[in-house]
Structures are given as structure tokens and as C-alpha cells.
Amino acid sequence: xxxxxxxxxxxxxxxxxxxxxxxxxxxxxxxxxxxxxxxxxxxxxxxxxxxxxxxxxxxxxxxxxxxxxxxxxxxxxxxxxxxxxxxxxxxxxxxxxxxxxxxxxxxxxxxxxxxxxxxxxxxxxxxxxxxxxxxxxxxxxxxxxxxxxxxxxxxxxxxxxxxxxxxxxxxxxxxxxxxxxxxxxxxxxxxxxxxxxxxxxxxxxxxxxxxxxxxxxxxxxxxxxxxxxxxxxxxxxxxxxxxxxxxxxxxxxxxxxxxxxxxxxx
Amino acid sequence: xxxxxxxxxxxxxxxxxxxxxxxxxxxxxxxxxxxxxxxxxxxxxxxxxxxxxxxxxxxxxxxxxxxxxxxxxxxxxxxxxxxxxxxxxxxxxxxxxxxxxxxxxxxxxxxxxxxxxxxxxxxxxxxxxxxxxxxxxxxxxxxxxxxxxxxxxxxxxxxxxxxxxxxxxxxxxxxxxxxxxxxxxxxxxxxxxxxxxxxxxxxxxxxxxxxxxxxxxxxxxxxxxxxxxxxxxxxxxxxxxxxxxxxxxxxxxxxxxxxxxxxxxxxxxxxxxxxxxxxxxxxxxxxxxxxxxxxxxxxxxxxxxxxxxxxxxxxxxxxxxxxxxxxxxxxxxxxxxxxxxxxxxxxxxxxxxxxxxxxxxxxxxxxxxxxxxxxxxxxxxxxxxxxxxxxx
Numbered sequence: 001x002x003x004x005x006x007x008x009x010x011x012x013x014x015x016x017x018x019x020x021x022x023x024x025x026x027x028x029x030x031x032x033x034x035x036x037x038x039x040x041x042x043x044x045x046x047x048x049x050x051x052x053x054x055x056x057x058x059x060x061x062x063x064x065x066x067x068x069x070x071x072x073x074x075x076x077x078x079x080x081x082x083x084x085x086x087x088x089x090x091x092x093x094x095x096x097x098x099x100x101x102x103x104x105x106x107x108x109x110x111x112x113x114x115x116x117x118x119x120x121x122x123x124x125x126x127x128x129x130x131x132x133x134x135x136x137x138x139x140x141x142x143x144x145x146x147x148x149x150x151x152x153x154x155x156x157x158x159x160x161x162x163x164x165x166x167x168x169x170x171x172x173x174x175x176x177x178x179x180x181x182x183x184x185x186x187x188x189x190x191x192x193x194x195x196x197x198x199x200x201x202x203x204x205x206x207x208x209x210x211x212x213x214x215x216x217x218x219x220x221x222x223x224x225x226x227x228x229x230x231x232x233x234x235x236x237x238x239x240x241x242x243x244x245x246x247x248x249x250x251x252x253x254x255x256x257x258x259x260x261x262x263x264x265x266x
Numbered sequence: 267x268x269x270x271x272x273x274x275x276x277x278x279x280x281x282x283x284x285x286x287x288x289x290x291x292x293x294x295x296x297x298x299x300x301x302x303x304x305x306x307x308x309x310x311x312x313x314x315x316x317x318x319x320x321x322x323x324x325x326x327x328x329x330x331x332x333x334x335x336x337x338x339x340x341x342x343x344x345x346x347x348x349x350x351x352x353x354x355x356x357x358x359x360x361x362x363x364x365x366x367x368x369x370x371x372x373x374x375x376x377x378x379x380x381x382x383x384x385x386x387x388x389x390x391x392x393x394x395x396x397x398x399x400x401x402x403x404x405x406x407x408x409x410x411x412x413x414x415x416x417x418x419x420x421x422x423x424x425x426x427x428x429x430x431x432x433x434x435x436x437x438x439x440x441x442x443x444x445x446x447x448x449x450x451x452x453x454x455x456x457x458x459x460x461x462x463x464x465x466x467x468x469x470x471x472x473x474x475x476x477x478x479x480x481x482x483x484x485x486x487x488x489x490x491x492x493x494x495x496x497x498x499x500x501x502x503x504x505x506x507x508x509x510x511x512x513x514x515x516x517x518x519x520x521x522x523x524x525x526x527x528x529x530x531x532x533x534x535x536x537x538x539x540x541x542x543x544x545x546x547x548x549x550x551x552x553x554x555x556x557x558x559x560x561x562x563x564x565x566x567x568x569x570x571x572x573x574x575x576x577x578x579x580x581x582x583x584x585x586x587x588x589x590x591x592x593x594x595x596x597x598x599x600x601x602x603x604x605x606x607x608x609x610x611x612x613x614x615x616x617x618x619x620x621x622x623x624x625x626x627x628x629x630x631x632x633x634x635x636x637x638x639x640x641x642x643x644x645x646x647x648x649x650x651x652x653x654x655x656x657x658x
Contacts (some may be wrong), residue, residue, distance in 0.1 A: 070547060072471045099550025111560060121559070122549035172545070179549055201321035 016181060018043040018213045019064060024078035026059055026068065034058050035237045036078070041230070046205060046214045048224035048245065051234035052260065060234070063183050063214065065101040067096040074203045082183070099126060102181035106188040108168030110160035110175070115152050118160040118171055119143060119178045126179060138178055145211075146174035148203050166197025173204065177212070184208065186216040190223065201228050220262060225249050233257045282306070309447065313636075318630030323434060324419035325382040325390045327352055327408060333371045338362050345380070348404060354381040356433035381421070384431040384624035390416055393623050422631060426597040427613060428505020431624035434617075438599045440605030441638070442512055442592070443581065445600060450523060455573055457520075458527030462538035462569070465528070466535040467557050493522040494586030497520050502590060510591035510606040518590050519580040519595045530572020534565040567651045574647045578640055584611040610636045 016156050019041040026034040041047050050059035062068045063082055066087060079086040087097045100160050109116050119139045120129075129135045139156075143149045148170040153162070160171050171190060176184055186205070190198040205227050206212055218224050225245060232242040233256075241248060241257040252258045281545040295401045327347055337344040341361040345353050357380050386405055397405065402528045449500025465482075469475045497518030498574060501507045524641050546556040587593065593612045600607035608616075614632050615624040 065548065067544065067547065070543075095550050095552050098548055102550075103544075103548035105541060105544060105548070107541055109539075109545040111542065111545065112564065122551065125551060125555055125559075162601075175545075175549065 013044075015045075019215070020079075020081040020217040021060075021063075022079040022081065023092065024060070024063060025076070026056075026063060027075040028071075029073045031238050034063070037239055039232060039239060039242055041213065041215060043213050043227040044209055044211075046216060046227055047230040047232065048109075048228035049215065049217045049232050049234060049239075050219075050221065050224050050260070053219075055234040056237040057232075057234040058187055059237075060214060061187055061217050062103075064183070065098045065103055065185055067098070067103065069094050070133050078133035091187070099179055100181055101183040101185060102176035102179060103185045103187065104169070104172050104176055104189045107192050108165055108172055109167050110163070110171050111162050112159060114157050115143075115160045115163070115171060115262040119175050120133070122175065122179050126136070128178075143171075145177055145208070146170045147199060148174060148198065166193050166200060169193060169197065169201060170204065173201075181212065183213045183215065185232040186214060188217050188219060191219060198223070198265070221249075221263075230255065234259060235260070270359045279527065304636050305493050314633050317627055318634045320393075320421060321624075321631030323391070323416040324416055324418050324421065325387040327382045327386070327415050327658040328377060328395055328413040328415075329353070330375050331378045331380065332375050333365055333374050336363050338372075342516040349408075351401065352383055352386050352405065352408075354383050354430060354432050356428065356430040357381045359430075377624055379415070379417075379434060383434060384622055386414070387432060388623045389417075391413060391627075393627075395623065396635055422628065425600055427595055427608070428597055429595075431620070431622045431628070434625070434628065435554075436610060436613055436628070436635060437594050439610045439613035439632075441599050442515075442596065443609040443611075443636075443639070445512035445593075445603055445607060446515040446519060449513055449603060450519040451577060453510075453517060453520035454523040454527055454576070454580075456574075458524050458573070459531050460533060461524070461528045462531030463562070466532045467553065469560065477616075482525050482528050486529050489585075490522050490527075491585040491589065493518055494589030496521060497586060497590045508604045508606070510594050510596070510608075511605045512600060513603040514590045515587050515592045515601070515607070515609065518586050520585060522583065523580045524577040526576035527569075527573050530575070531569045532575045533567070534568025534572065534594065535561060537568060538564045554595055563654075567655050570647055570651045574644055578644060578645060581640060581643070582611055582636070584609075584615050587612055588615075605613070610639075621646045 002019065011147065017040045019039075024034055024037040025032065037060055046186050049061060059068065059234045061074060064082070064087075068074045068076065069073060075089060078088075080088060082097075085092065087094075092162050111121065113121065116139055119142050120135050122134065123129050123138055124131065129138050140149065140153075141151060151167060152158075152171075160168065163171060169192075172185050173184075173189075189205075190201050195203065205216070208214060209229075216228070228245045230243070231245045231248040232241045233248065233252075233254075235256060241252060243253075247253075248257060249261060252261065277623075325420075329348065332344050338361070341358040342350065344358070344361055382390075385395045385397050386401075389397050389402065389405060390409075405414060421433060421541060422435045424437055426433035428434035460484075465479065466473070497514060501514045501517050502509050507517075507637055542560050542564065543556060546560045551559075559564055591606075592608050593616065594606060594608060595616070596606055596608040610632060614629050616637070617629045617632070620626070
């Protein structure tokens with residue numbers, strides 16, 4: 001399911017593989033949820049994972065920062081190689097994986113702490129910054145990158161949970177980028193938001209693409225078409241088709257993909 | 267206007283009347299259930315308070331007291347024969363000590379307020395008593411002269427148990443209760459919360475952990491007296507800790523309270539939204555950081571509520587303490603955890619078995635104090651819970 005790189009020339013930079021999975025399989029107990037997923041995900045691109053509910057796209061996403069390790073009864077086989085290292089190797093600490101590969105969730109989930117503490121908490125724990133001016137700068141830079149600074153700069157001491165849904169989600173993004181990850185996984189980041197907040201998040205994703213590799217799960221076809229550079233179509237735990245977004249949406253090679261995109265099933 | 271011409275109501279539903287009726291029946295049933303429990307509480311409180319309030323008063327008699335070498339040698343000569351039996355035996359017992367502490371009263375016959383016998387006290391309160399008719403006339407006489415008076419019963423609040431009813435108080439048992447509960451909290455709370463954290467956050471799900479879980483849940487339902495036997499076997503017989511002490515009592519109560527704290531602690535931790543855990547794990551935090559900084563603060567109010575219930579139950583517990591010897595007659599106020607002590611419920615139990623009316627009214631009086639202590643404890647805990655509660 002590799003895509004032909006030569007066909008696609010979005011900018012002049014050569015494509016660089018950031019995440020590579022090799023025959024990744026996953027079982028919940030006895031039930032297999034992912035079947036031999038092999039994909040190359042490119043650096044500084046937005047890759048969208050689409051597919052009907054229960055197709056394994058979120059499960060696959062959570063494999064990439066080992067969040068599935070938290071669920072008991074999960075067995076994972078195969079490789080997920082990030083920066084030439086399989087993150088499932090025994091000498092890899094899952095905690096450091098999650099620091100390098102950040103995650104934004106479907107429901108905005110700020111900590112019940114102040115806006116400042118929400119962003120500052122993890123960098124302080126990781127020792128990226130020390131309390132004081134460094135920390136303040138990092139918080140400001142992160143919130144700025146998340147496009148939230150003008151809205152919250154005067155209320156940093158207020159609880160993060162008091163913001164609107166869209167603001168909360170951008171706060172969660174700020175919190176994620178404050179740890180300076182290289183890859184950001186987004187699990188349906190806008191499905192709980194209204195269209196205007198969604199638009200802001202999408203703009204933000206396009207902005208963040210310059211610094212991060214983004215992998216997003218979405219149920220929204222238009223969103224995938226609007227923001228992503230590459231799209232993978234999942235069905236029943238398998239990647240049916242993976243290509244640049246234009247190809248997937250305009251010239252899908254597999255009938256199933258076309259049916260799903262045009263709304264004939266799913 | 268009110269009468270539709272063809273009497274047609276498009277919203278008419280023939281089943282509705284019956285359904286609304288059962289609504290009403292259920293509502294009134296639920297309401298009467300509440301009323302019954304409120305009535306029970308009211309009866310309980312009025313009974314306890316009406317019986318207990320008199321115990322905060324104690325009769326004293328104003329009499330000439332002879333202080334000389336003869337009366338110090340045998341204090342029964344200090345009061346004239348007519349009034350001899352009306353004065354508390356406790357006063358006669360303590361008189362020589364009083365004189366040795368206040369030598370200036372020697373060879374004088376001052377008129378003093380002395381502690382009256384409990385039967386005089388009961389007579390003054392209009393309760394049943396064993397005074398003879400002769401004694402009653404003497405008391406009436408004194409009363410007319412204003413020489414018998416019900417004063418605030420400081421002894422009740424400042425002494426321990428006594429074989430002389432008018433000399434007995436609950437302070438020793440209250441101190442014992444506090445020491446015991448301190449031991450109980452010191453052991454049960456940290457161990458219980460840590461166990462809950464381990465079971466909820468760290469343990470792998472396997473046969474062994476399921477077995478532990480089932481056992482802990484069952485332990486919460488074990489009759490408390492069995493914990494007394496366990497405490498006796500383990501703390502006294504095996505470890506050789508001092509019998510009747512607050513240490514042993516507290517440890518026994520801690521055993522009893524542990525499962526309650528563990529079960530309620532786990533429920534509280536489980537109710538912390540998964541999204542918070544995921545957010546924290548997603549940032550690359552270790553398990554302990556996630557638990558300490560996010561799960562525990564959010565679960566704390568729930569953990570505290572469960573612990574308060576468990577500890578309040580322990581505070582009112584008698585059965586297991588009887589077995590470790592805390593029901594003993596303890597007149598002295600304990601000053602250390604290893605000294606023999608009793609607790610308030612045990613003291614109440616002992617007094618309730620006494621024949622004298624003075625003890626019976628002390629039962630209600632002590633219950634009021636115990637309830638007040640419990641309510642204060644709960645209020646303090648609720649205050650802290652509210653103070654540290656995280657607003658969403």
C-alpha cells in the first residue's frame with residue numbers, strides 16, 4: 001500500500017519518511033482489530049485517516065504513541081518505526097515515546113487547573129524548562145502557536161475548563177506542543193466542536209504542519225479533503241487505500257474507497 | 267369556548283389517568299418513607315436530649331464541714347450525722363487529700379458546698395430514687411433554706427469512670443476515643459488509600475488480583491466483632507502489644523476500616539474521567555505523575571467521603587474493642603497510646619448496664635457528647651473536602 005512518491009510534488013522539498021509501520025497487527029483479547037498495517041507517513045505533512053466507525057483508524061493512531069499499552073488485554077505485533085527506531089523495541093520506554101509523539105483527543109480535555117498550569121505542567125515535569133521566565137516564555141509561545149494567545153493572555157490564571165469548547169481544544173493543542181513533540185496525533189479533534197471552532201483548528205493544523213508531522217483521524221470527508229496532504233482509507237482493520245489526498249478523493253483506485261467517499265456506505 | 271362542540275380532544279389518552287395515579291401513589295409512598303425516617307430521628311433526638319440534659323446538672327449541698335485530725339483520719343465524721351448519708355462517698359474519699367493540699371482549713375469548720383449523693387441528685391431532679399422518707403424531709407428542709415442546689419456538672423466533663431455515680435465522667439473515655447481514632451486514622455487512611463491506588467491504577471488484571479479484590483469486598487461486610495478476635499490474636503497474642511490500650515484498639519479498628527476505605531477509594535478513583543488520564547499519559551508523564559498530580563486530586567473528595575464514613579463508623583464501634591479489653595473499668599485519663607483506655611461507646615455500654623439512675627442519665631449525656639464529636643469531625647472533613655475540591 002505504498003504510494004508513488006514521484007507523482008506528487010506539493011512543494012519543492014523532497015519527502016522524508018517520519019513514521020513507518022511494518023505489518024502492524026493488534027488484538028483486543030482474541031479479536032483482531034488491525035491487520036498488517038504497513039504505511040509510510042511523511043514528515044511535515046498532514047495525514048488523514050478516514051473510514052467508517054470501528055474500522056481501526058483510532059486504534060492505529062493510538063499504536064503510534066503506545067497509548068494502547070494502557071488498555072489491558074491488548075496484544076500488538078509488527079513494527080512502528082519512528083526516526084529509525086521501532087517504538088515497540090524492548091529498550092524503548094513508552095513514556096518517552098509519548099513525549100516525542102503528542103496527542104490531541106476528540107473531547108477537549110484540559111486539566112482542571114489554570115490555563116497557565118495546563119500548558120506549563122508537562123514541560124516542567126519533563127525538565128524542558130525551569131519555573132520562571134523560561135517557563136513563562138514557553139507557555140506564551142505555545143499558546144501563541146495554538147492561536148489562543150489574544151483570547152487568554154489576560155486570564156492565564158483562570159481555569160482551563162472555563163473556556164469554550166473550541167478554545168479548550170486549542171489549549172489542549174498548546175499543551176501538546178509545549179512538550180515539543182515531533183509528531184502530533186489528533187483523534188477526531190474537531191468532532192465535538194462547532195463549524196467556526198473547527199475552521200480555526202483546521203487553520204491551526206495547516207500552520208502547525210510547518211513544524212510538526214500531523215496524523216489526524218476524521219469522520220469529516222470535507223475536512224480530510226481540505227487539510228490533509230495524504231489520506232488513508234481504513235476498513236475492517238485494514239488499509240484499503242493510501243495515497244495523496246487528491247488521488248484518494250478524485251481518482252480512487254479501489255471501488256470501496258470511492259463508495260465510502262461518495263457516501264454510498266459508511 | 268370551554269365546551270368543544272363535538273367534545274373532541276385530540277390529546278385524549280384513556281391510559282393516562284391510571285398512569286398519573288400510579289405516579290401519585292409512588293410519590294406519596296416515597297414521601298412517607300422519608301417522613302418515617304425523619305420521625306424516627308426526631309423521637310431519638312428528643313429522647314436522648316430530654317434524658318441527657320439533666321446529667322449536665324449535679325446537686326450540691328451547703329453544709330458545715332469539720333476539718334480536724336479526727337475527721338482527716340476518718341472523714342465520715344466531718345459531716346454531722348443527720349446529713350451524713352446525703353453527701354457523696356467520693357467527697358469523703360477525697361477529703362483527706364483536699365486537706366493535705368490546703369492545710370489552712372485545718373481545725374476550722376467552714377460552711378462549704380459539698381458534692382451530694384447521686385440519690386439526692388435524682389430526688390432533686392424528680393427521678394426515681396432510694397432516699398428514705400426521713401432523708402427526703404431533711405433534703406426538703408435544706409431546700410427551703412436554699413442549701414441544696416443543682417450546679418453545672420463539671421465532674422461529668424473532667425473525670426473518668428467511677429464506681430460512685432455522681433463522681434463519674436466521660437473525659438477518660440473521650441480521650442481514649444480520640445487516641446484510638448488517631449491510631450486508626452494513622453494506619454487505615456494511608457494504607458487504605460495506597461491500596462486503592464495500587465488496585466485501581468497499577469495492578470495487572472489477573473486471577474490473583476481478582477481474588478484479592480473479592481476478598482477485600484467481602485472483608486467490608488464481615489461482622490465487626492470478628493475484627494476484634496483478629497486484633498486479639500494478632501496484636502495482643504502475637505505481637506504482645508499492651509492489652510486495653512488505644513494502640514491495640516486503634517489498630518483493630520484500622521483493620522475494620524481498611525476495606526471500607528479501599529472500596530470507596532477505588533470507586534472515587536474510578537470516577538475520575540478517563541480523558542484526564544489520557545491527557546496526562548499523552549503528554550509523556552509517568553504513572554506516578556499522572557496519579558499524584560491528576561487522578562488523586564480529583565478523586566480526593568470521594569476518597570475523603572468514604573474515609574469519613576469508615577472512621578465515623580469506627581468511632582462508634584464497641585464490639586471489636588470489647589474483645590481487645592477496652593471495655594475495662596478505666597478511671598484514669600490515658601496519657602499515652604500504650605496505657606489502658608476505654609472509648610466512649612464502650613463507656614456508654616458499661617453505664618447502660620448499671621442500675622443507678624445517675625448512670626442512666628449519663629448514658630444519654632455521653633451519647634450527646636459522642637454525637638457532637640462525630641458531627642464536628644464530619645464538619646471538619648467536609649470543610650476540607652470543599653476547600654480542596656476542584657471546580658470543573
